Amino acid sequence: MSAPARPPxxxxxxxxxxxxxxxxxxxxxxxxxxxxxxxxxxxGCRDIDFDxxxxxxxxxxxxxxSGKSTLLxxxxxxxxxxxxxxxxxxxxxxxxxxAALPQVRxxxxxxxxxGFMRQNPRDGLRMQISAGANxxxxxMAVGQRHYGELRRSAAHWxxxxxxxxxxxxxxxxxxxxGMQQRLQIARNLVTHPRLVFMxxxxxxxxxxxxxRLLDLMRGLVDDLGLAAIVVTHDLAVxxxxxxxxxxxxxxxxxEAGLTDQILDDPQHPYTQLLVSSILQG
Amino acid sequence: MTxxxxxxxxxxxxxxxxxxxxxxxxxxxxxxxSFEAARGECLVLxxxxxAGKSTLLxxxxxxYLASEGSIRxxxxxxxxxxxxxxxxxxxxxxxxxxxxxxxxxRAVPRxxxxxxxxxxxxxxxxxxxxxxxxxxxxxxxxxxxxxxWRLPPATFSGGEQQRVNIxxxxxxxHDILLLxxxxxxxxxxxxxVxxxxxxxxxxxxxxxxxxxxxxxxxxxVATRMIDVAPLVPEQGA
Numbered sequence: 001m002s003a004p005a006r007p008p009x010x011x012x013x014x015x016x017x018x019x020x021x022x023x024x025x026x027x028x029x030x031x032x033x034x035x036x037x038x039x040x041x042x043x044g045c046r047d048i049d050f051d052x053x054x055x056x057x058x059x060x061x062x063x064x065x066s067g068k069s070t071l072l073x074x075x076x077x078x079x080x081x082x083x084x085x086x087x088x089x090x091x092x093x094x095x096x097x098x099a100a101l102p103q104v105r106x107x108x109x110x111x112x113x114x115g116f117m118r119q120n121p122r123d124g125l126r127m128q129i130s131a132g133a134n135x136x137x138x139x140m141a142v143g144q145r146h147y148g149e150l151r152r153s154a155a156h157w158x159x160x161x162x163x164x165x166x167x168x169x170x171x172x173x174x175x176x177x178g179m180q181q182r183l184q185i186a187r188n189l190v191t192h193p194r195l196v197f198m199x200x201x202x203x204x205x206x207x208x209x210x211x212r213l214l215d216l217m218r219g220l221v222d223d224l225g226l227a228a229i230v231v232t233h234d235l236a237v238x239x240x241x242x243x244x245x246x247x248x249x250x251x252x253x254x255e256a257g258l259t260d261q262i263l264d265d266p267q268h269p270y271t272q273l274l275v276s277s278i279l280q281g
Numbered sequence: 282m283t284x285x286x287x288x289x290x291x292x293x294x295x296x297x298x299x300x301x302x303x304x305x306x307x308x309x310x311x312x313x314x315s316f317e318a319a320r321g322e323c324l325v326l327x328x329x330x331x332a333g334k335s336t337l338l339x340x341x342x343x344x345y346l347a348s349e350g351s352i353r354x355x356x357x358x359x360x361x362x363x364x365x366x367x368x369x370x371x372x373x374x375x376x377x378x379x380x381x382x383x384x385x386x387r388a389v390p391r392x393x394x395x396x397x398x399x400x401x402x403x404x405x406x407x408x409x410x411x412x413x414x415x416x417x418x419x420x421x422x423x424x425x426x427x428x429x430w431r432l433p434p435a436t437f438s439g440g441e442q443q444r445v446n447i448x449x450x451x452x453x454x455h456d457i458l459l460l461x462x463x464x465x466x467x468x469x470x471x472x473x474v475x476x477x478x479x480x481x482x483x484x485x486x487x488x489x490x491x492x493x494x495x496x497x498x499x500x501x502v503a504t505r506m507i508d509v510a511p512l513v514p515e516q517g518a
Contacts, residue, residue, distance in 0.1 A: 212391065243368070258371060260344055261343060261368075
């Protein structure tokens with residue numbers, strides 16, 4: 001993003017303390033510049049720029065095929081982009097350029113400091129192993145071996161996701177869609193990631209279940225200081241979750257800003273069309 | 282000059298809406314609006330319905346993008362132009378400096394009224410218990426029955442929801458408060474409570490800018506009025 005804006009006119013302050021915001025001293029969790037990632041030279045996303053800070057949720061909205069999911073894959077280096085840079089403020093090593101990281105380090109980041117939540121829980125969970133094992137898997141991947149500890153952590157996260165700890169040994173296949181999505185969150189958050197990528201996390205759920213999941217997600221972002229990028233086609237999800245929103249069309253960001261400003265005063269023709277298409281409940 | 286207590290300085294503000302999906306129709310709403318507001322004032326925006334009073338408030342809050350001009354806000358020892366500021370600066374401004382009370386509460390599912398009111402304080406870094414204490418004080422003052430505090434406001438009556446909304450707006454102790462018809466859905470008794478709260482908050486040094494249709498409230502709270510008339514150039518300056 002741009003350099004800190006200086007107050008124009010430069011009127012000297014007559015009194016009052018200096019209020020340089022502390023969070024601007026910390027580097028953004030994710031800094032993306034000029035990112036282009038296409039599958040065939042045409043389809044994908046182009047020239048994407050944004051910063052994301054701790055405690056911030058950024059929603060990416062747009063129709064299917066607008067490049068939203070490609071963007072997520074490029075940001076997390078699952079599908080390395082053709083051009084542009086992604087800098088990530090790692091807990092262990094400070095700011096790193098993802099292009100310069102060896103595969104081993106990228107995989108480790110993906111298992112520890114990042115979380116991934118898929119639209120279809122089948123893609124984000126292992127359906128054949130128990131809920132408890134799903135949650136404990138990431139802890140084991142970072143070297144925790146104590147069975148009792150793993151089980152306690154798993155039970156804790158199940159309850160935090162408002163599920164009965166007695167379901168610890170059941171497989172996700174026996175869970176409802178909403179429970180499966182909550183289990184995905186638990187599985188991801190157990191290693192306290194800094195950054196979570198979510199691809200249409202509520203799209204497969206009933207409306208009544210969506211509200212609960214969104215509310216849980218809101219609370220977690222606040223409590224844990226997470227940074228999250230949420231791809232959605234649902235503007236109500238953006239309104240509830242995200243301070244900032246990117247509107248994508250044809251692989252490009254056509255509008256970016258505060259979520260409430262984009263929804264209440266959309267500037268781009270496409271955003272105006274999206275907003276005017278919301279059903280009034 | 283004495284100590285400058287100006288908190289808001291608006292110069293040449295214009296706002297028009299371009300409706301791209303209606304053949305690019307342009308709706309001019311505000312033109313060349315200039316004014317200042319200082320600590321201790323309750324500035325009431327006057328003007329016919331549709332003159333753009335709410336639009337002006339929303340521009341001040343960064344909810345609408347101004348088409349031209351500047352909106353400078355005092356943030357502690359600095360000035361910030363809302364029209365030029367990026368999203369993060371506006372977020373910061375909303376957390377630390379400017380509060381906004383709309384006509385209706387936008388209820389978040391499952392969050393209890395007490396936490397809805399305490400949230401802006403928690404965002405400013407106050408401990409949860411202290412934030413809830415202040416929230417409880419405001420809810421009590423606004424006659425929201427204590428049995429409702431632990432419940433999410435979605436099921437409350439319109440008047441109760443609105444009093445939760447007002448409590449939330451006043452909770453954080455912001456330097457600037459923008460009020461968009463906060464008393465529209467309230468009965469006479471609660472309307473008077475809110476009017477007193479507004480007067481006291483201004484007297485304590487807050488800078489308040491508001492829109493009130495209700496004559497009684499307007500008379501009770503206004504320290505100054507300005508006319509918002511679209512497409513009439515400013516006088517003097």
